[in-house]
Amino acid sequence: MSSQFGFIDIILLAMFAGFIILRLRNILGRKTGHQGKPMSRYFPRGMETLQDIENNEAIKSGNVDEEAKKQFLKGADIAYEQIITAFAKGDKKSLKSLLGKKMYDDFSEVIDERKKKDHNYETTFIGVKSSKVLEFKKIENIYKVTVNFVSEIITCVKDKNNKVIEGNPDVIKTVNDVWKFSKNMWSQDPTWYLVETSNK
Secondary structure, three states: OOOHHHHHHHHHHHHHHHHHHHHHHHHHHOOOOOOOOOOOOEEOOOOOOOOOHHOOHHHHOOOOOOOHHHHHHHHHHHHHHHHHHHHHHHOOOOOOOOOOOOHHHHHHHHHHHHHOOOEEEEEEEEEEEEEEEEEEEEEEEEEEEEEEEEEEEEEEEEOOOEEEEEEOOOOOOEEEEEEEEEEEOOOOOOEEEEEEEEEE
């Protein structure tokens, strides 16, 4: 009788162990809300896809291949236009989501100064003629990419009486900008922020 119970006990234990293993496999194999999300391929939020540079070994080593540059520039061109347009409109909300803190403070200061003087900044963005990655740097966990943009823009500043005080509303101007974008490789935020600007 005892040997029969021992055999049944073994079968029950084996069934129970199998049940536990299956449960563990289901739990461990399932993604939870607490897991880190994979890095997004967007630049900035909701824009054209770009190479997932956090996982690109060529970029990690500093040897950025041409395909990675092309993919990155697709998003950079869009960001460039969006920032210029938002700045012209005085749209601080849009700028805040695309600029580094210091850059945002600088842009905000100029926008506030324009409002104080009752100046109206009019810009028509014609398009990007060319864009080129000049430099890629990885400093600890920070990626920095420097891009040269050549674009065509119509821009002017008008006073409160609608008189042009700067620029020309009838002339297309070629602008040569060098912008630096930055991203923390460990951040879950997919956005590349503009951190520095200069004219070439």
